Amino acid sequence: MSETVSAAPAVARRPVVAIAGLAIETSTFTPTRTHAPAFHPDRGDEVVARYPFLSAMSDTADFRGALIGHALPGGIVDRASYEELATEIVTRLRAIVDTEHVDGLWYDIHGAMVVEGLDDAETDLLGRIRAVIGPDVVVSASMDLHGNVTRELAHQVDLVTCYRMAPHEDAMETKERAVRNLVDVLTTRPAGAQRPVKAWIPIPVLLPGEQTSTRLEPAASLYAQVPLVEQTDGVLDAAIWVGYAWADQPRDQAVTVVTGWDEAAVAAGAERLARAFWDVREDFVFVAPTGTFEECLDAALAPGAAHPYFVSDSGDNPTAGGSGDMTWGLTQVLARPEFRDPSGPTVVYASVPGPAAVAAAVEAGVGATVTVTAGASVDHVHAGPITMTGRVHAIKHGDRDAETEVVLQVGSVFAILTKLRKPYHHEHDFTDLDLAPRQADVVVVKIGYLEPELFDMAADWMLALTPGGVDQDLLRLGHHRIARPMFPYDRVFPEAPDLTARIIPASDQPLGASA
Structure with missing residues (x-):
């Protein structure tokens, strides 16, 4: 970050920064519902302890946790649960504000939370927070690049940034950047400056994360431009949001936001990034070879195929918002004749929830033969x-997400069943269940692009274009509320999109007003 004007202390004492937020990625195409306990809320000192970088910054600011909650992606958040959590956030913030002067707020969110009856939940929540902390508190938001930034949200925040990598290997780095930017603004804002200026540009493109991974082009080069814009004189931060493709809301689209002290610089930076995104829209491709589920299994079993061969059962990916409850993929696997004998190719399948099946397996114990029924308790469309x-091959208790997991060997298939749905991203997720994914022939995981540990384990892999609430074939899902025209739903635009910067200064109207 560089400045065109001299800096002067904005807060003589050490600033007080409150922390609050709710984060979830929500598919509107899955029938599941998300309730308050799924957010695993941290409160008070738990919030501060959650992020090690905060203790390293304790000499620059005092941090006060209100409540943060991060839920596994899933279905729409029911309104009563949202109201419960939002009310507690407001109550806890009011208690902090009543006892000391709060200078800043770190708003820790994802950006794709859908609540019953709300089209822009993050803005609604921040509006409630603003009503408590007041318009003068400087707010810095950290987000997922698959979140959504409406003009209203851009107006309510003073600083906003998002991940620059997909998969999100820079998640913690992004959160720390949001807090450091906030503290810097509170302590060393330029003389005479009130708040940063923001340039916001919506881009009529909506693509899934599996087509916009920064592991490959054009996203790699596109996101490489972000730090270059950030280094421009007068700019504090630059960001590109791909947007969230599996919600049917008017806000769902790509966006660029650049913040800083120099209006011309932030506008030029936002326009540079927006034009770069639009210009490469036709070049985005899936992060791996794709095919039907049958084609992917055929490739995994083909002579000479490298093992372990990973297959993403992408349509029911619980870390993109899928219910994780579908049985379609496991049904297809068990129907294959190659896997009916225990001596056949070793297959690991992760996973299908089935509380009753898990309970029966636990009661029977490891080594017992059981007949159980699992899955499709809420998502039985396919x-x-x-x-x-x-x-029963293995039993494990105490997982944060699944609570209890069992492995059932059916022929040569080792099917992971869970009490509650769970993502499988790490090698220990398998080895803790006495499974050896590196020695397996085929590993099928409900996921999109492979997370880093899975990617490192895979000798080869394919992305199966399977059905579900996070279907990679967006046209198959049937969006009807998104803004149109929108690429790739529309290939021909009546006129070129307006990619000029919308300047959102903080001083033109009260922060609580509509932009």
Whole structure:
């Protein structure tokens, strides 16, 4: 960050920064509902302890946790749960404000939370927070690049940034950047400056994360431009949001936001990034070879295929908002004749929830043969519950997401069943269940692009274009509320999109007003 004007202390004492936010990625195409306990809320000192970088910054600011909650992606948040959590956030912030002067707020969110009856939940929540902390408190938001930034949200925040990598290997780095930017503004803002200026540009493109991974072009080069814009004189931060493709809301689209002290610089930076995104819209491709589920399994079993061969069952990916409850993929696997004998190719399948099936396996114990039924308790559009007879291979208790996990061996398939849905991103997720994914022939995971540890384990992999609430074939889902025209739903635009910067200064009207 560089400045065109001299800096002067904005807060003589050490600033007080409050922390609050709710984060979830929500698919409107899955029938599941998300309730308050799924956010695993941290409160008070728990919030501060959650982020090690805050203790390293304790000499520059005092941090006060209100409440943050991060839920596994899933279905729409029911309104009562949202009201419960939002009310507690407001109550806790009011208690902080009543006892000391609050200078800043770190708004820790994702940006794709959908609440019953709300089209822009993050702005609604921040409006409630603003009503407590007041218009003078400087707000800095950290977000997922698959979040959504409406003009209203851009107006309510003073600083906003998002991840620059997909997969999100820079998640913690991004959160720390949001806080450091906030503290810098509170302590060393330029003389005479009130608040940063923001340039916001919507881009009529909506693509899934699996087509915009920064592991490959054009996203790699596109996101490489972000730090270059950030280094411009008068700019504090630059960001590109891909947007969230599996919600059907008017706000869903790509966006660029650049913040800083120099209006011309932030406008030029935002326009540079927006034009770069639009210019490469036709060049985005899937992060791996794709095919039907059958084609992916055929490739995994083909002579000479490298093992372990990973297959993403992408349509029911619980870390993109899928219910994780579908049985379609496991049904297809168990129907393959190659896997019916225990001596066949070793397959690991992760996973299908089934509380009753898990309970029955736990009661029977490791080594027992059981017949259980699992899955499709809420998401049965493409397949109903699946009944299996197999040997209990492993049992594990105490997982944060699943609570209890069991592995059932059916033929040569090791199917992971869970009490509650869970993502499988790490090698220990498998080895803790006495599974050896590196020695397996095929590993099928409900995921999109492979997270880093899975990517490192895979000798080869394919992305299966399977059905579900986060179907990679967006046209198959049937959006009807998104803004149009929108690429790739529309390939021909009546006129070129307006990619000029919308300047959102903080001083033109009260922060609580509509932009």
